[in-house]
Amino acid sequence: MAQNVPVAASARPERARLEPGDLEPGAPLPLDIFDRSGTKLLGRGQFVRDLAQLERLLEIGLWGEADAVQSLRGGRVAPHAAAAAAPLQFRAVSAFDELRVLRTDLHALLGGPGDALAVDGGFAASVRAMAARLMHAVELDPDAAIATIAWLRDRPYAPRQAVNVAVVTDLLLAQAGVEATARASAVCAALTMNLSIHALQDTLYDVKTPDAAQQALLRDHPRRSAEWLAATGVEDRAWLDAVQQHHQAADGSDHPAGPAGTKSGLAARAIAIADRFCTVVSERAYRSALPASLALKKMTGGGNPALDLEMAHLLARVMGAWPPGTVVMLRSAELAVVTHRTANPRGPIARAVRTRDGIASKSFPKRSTLGDTFAIVEESGCERLPPGLDVASLWKAAIEAAPA
Numbered sequence: 333m334a335q336n337v338p339v340a341a342s343a344r345p346e347r348a349r350l351e352p353g354d355l356e357p358g359a360p361l362p363l364d365i366f367d368r369s370g371t372k373l374l375g376r377g378q379f380v381r382d383l384a385q386l387e388r389l390l391e392i393g394l395w396g397e398a399d400a401v402q403s404l405r406g407g408r409v410a411p412h413a414a415a416a417a418a419p420l421q422f423r424a425v426s427a428f429d430e431l432r433v434l435r436t437d438l439h440a441l442l443g444g445p446g447d448a449l450a451v452d453g454g455f456a457a458s459v460r461a462m463a464a465r466l467m468h469a470v471e472l473d474p475d476a477a478i479a480t481i482a483w484l485r486d487r488p489y490a491p492r493q494a495v496n497v498a499v500v501t502d503l504l505l506a507q508a509g510v511e512a513t514a515r516a517s518a519v520c521a522a523l524t525m526n527l528s529i530h531a532l533q534d535t536l537y538d539v540k541t542p543d544a545a546q547q548a549l550l551r552d553h554p555r556r557s558a559e560w561l562a563a564t565g566v567e568d569r570a571w572l573d574a575v576q577q578h579h580q581a582a583d584g585s586d587h588p589a590g591p592a593g594t595k596s597g598l599a600a601r602a603i604a605i606a607d608r609f610c611t612v613v614s615e616r617a618y619r620s621a622l623p624a625s626l627a628l629k630k631m632t633g634g635g636n637p638a639l640d641l642e643m644a645h646l647l648a649r650v651m652g653a654w655p656p657g658t659v660v661m662l663r664s665a666e667l668a669v670v671t672h673r674t675a676n677p678r679g680p681i682a683r684a685v686r687t688r689d690g691i692a693s694k695s696f697p698k699r700s701t702l703g704d705t706f707a708i709v710e711e712s713g714c715e716r717l718p719p720g721l722d723v724a725s726l727w728k729a730a731i732e733a734a735p736a
Contacts, residue, residue, distance in 0.1 A: 348401040350394040357386045360733040363400040368393050369675045375471050377732045379422065424729035427476035430469040431495055432484055438462055438523060439491040442530045455564040456520075463519040466495065467512070470502050475672045476727035478503070479657030481610060482624065483723050490526060490533040493610055498522035500606035500650075501599070504643070507650050508598065514570065518599035521574035525603060528556035538617040554579050574599040578607065581638040605631070605643040609651075624655045625711045652677040654701075657723070659712045664688060666706070667716055668699055671726050676702055683726050685718055692718035696726060 347366060355361065357380050365374050373394070380386045396404070441458055470477045481496045501522045505515045526533060529549055536542055542550060549556075558576040566572060577600035596604070609631065615621040622630075628651060631644040651673075654660055658670045665688035672681040679702030685693050699706035717723070 346398040347395040348398040350390065350396055350401065352387075352390060354396075354401065354404060355380060355386060355394075357381065357383045362404055363396045366395045368395070370395075371675065372474075375730075375732075378472070378730060379733070381731075421734040422731050423734040425469070425472055425732055426724065426729045427469045427473040427727070428480055428484065428724040430465065431477065431480045431499070432486075434462060434465055434469070435484070435486075435491040435495050438494060439488055442491070442494075442524070442527060456561075456566045456568075459520050459523055459566075460516065462523060463498070463516050466498050466519055466523075467502055467516065470499055472730040472732065473727060474503060475656040476724075478651065478655050479671070479723070479727065481613065482655075482657035485615070487537070488534045489537045489614075490530045493533065493607075493614065494523050494526065496610040496614070497525070497603060497606045500610060500647070501602045503650050504602040504606060504646055505599065507646060508602070510598065514599070517568050517570040518574055518602060520568070520571045521578070521599060522603050522606065524561055524571075525557060525575050525578050525607070526553060527560050527575075529553045540616075540618045570597070570599060573597055574603055576600075578603040580604070601640050601643050605640055605647050608639070609647060623711045624651070624658055625653055628653065628655075649677060652680050654680055654708055654711065656680070659714055659717060660701075660708045661710050661712045662699060662701065663707045663709055664699070664705060666699070667712060668706075669717075669723060669726055670701075670708075671698075674700075674702070678702075680708075682706070682708070685721060685726075686716070692721070 347370070350365065355365075360377050360379050361374055362376065364372055364376050366372050373389075374380070380389065441455070441462070477499050481499065484492065486492065498519045502515055502519050505518055510518075532546060532549055536546065539546075554576050558572050561572060561575060574597060577596040580596045580600065609627060612622045612627045612630075613624050628648045631639060632641070632648050634641055652670075654670045656670050656672060660668050660670060660682060662668050662682065662684070664684075666684040667686035668682035668684045670680045670682045674680055679700065682699045682701055683696040684699055685696060687693060701708045
């Protein structure tokens with residue numbers, strides 16, 4: 333059986349309610365802020381546009397981590413002195429754009445032969461920088477980051493799969509209460525887990541049945557990828573172990589680094605379930621993608637003894653019954669795209685893109701699917717979307733202070 337790690341109910345940090353005067357409209361937020369249920373609303377570095385918006389939010393209720401709020405009120409958070417000298421500059425950040433560029437950069441880094449990788453520590457530093465960029469994009473808009481799995485389907489396949497898995501891994505481990513430094517090692521592992529078969533993955537995109545030589549490379553790729561990483565100067569044991577263990581079966585069999593029954597670490601388990609999910613919801617030249625809602629049902633059904641059921645259930649809680657980016661039909665007969673998760677995994681927020689009369693919407697009204705009126709009836713197909721719809725535009729770009 334899989335290692336019994338208490339991922340379902342991790343301890344939440346203590347939070348304190350924010351009061352008028354704690355935050356300054358128009359200035360970068362000095363801490364993450366959450367709603368009553370613990371859902372993150374805005375991240376550190378983003379800002380509330382004006383006093384009216386801040387007052388509305390405070391009336392609804394805003395919370396921050398207790399120690400950060402105490403530090404804020406105690407004056408120990410560095411003041412934004414630069415704001416007095418010059419007006420702050422802000423930029424709009426789209427998770428779609430950030431992750432699309434990251435895929436290109438990752439492909440450029442990993443696309444060469446293994447013996448061409450930098451061995452002076454530069455390779456590891458580059459991957460860590462990419463992991464930080466990915467985690468920042470996820471932090472700014474986790475729902476949009478999830479939606480990129482469904483809507484950024486360009487080839488090459490290898491960097492697409494790596495970035496998708498890294499996004500899901502970061503979200504899973506955050507839900508499990510893993511702190512940022514450890515998550516960063518796991519994200520690095522997800523980005524490089526297939527290093528030794530980076531080119532082969534794109535070949536196999538078009539091939540239903542690998543030949544014997546290709547199958548041998550697939551079987552051995554966790555070990556070979558970890559060895560290549562170590563040869564480039566990667567010394568982070570958590571990173572290397574996660575790469576080497578990421579295809580271990582849940583029952584401890586077929587372990588690449590030890591005898592049968594050896595348990596994988598939490599990072600490897602998160603990568604493994606994320607890899608499986610992102611694989612089945614991605615198309616190949618010879619098959620269609622499995623709908624995300626159906627993939628989650630299959631993975632949590634308990635029919636595969638080699639599957640880490642505990643991690644599969646954590647995945648379902650993180651993604652929701654219909655993950656952001658899913659095209660759905662509502663009981664109102666409107667066609668909609670799920671855009672945001674809520675505390676109830678079966679009641680996400682969606683935006684209607686076609687009216688019940690089949691007319692393309694111009695305003696994309698928000699629909700709470702928790703009630704009967706706009707309840708989700710079924711997952712639909714992207715072919716039913718209005719022609720020319722820019723799906724990424726359904727998520728507003730996050731606003732953050734521009735780098736100095």
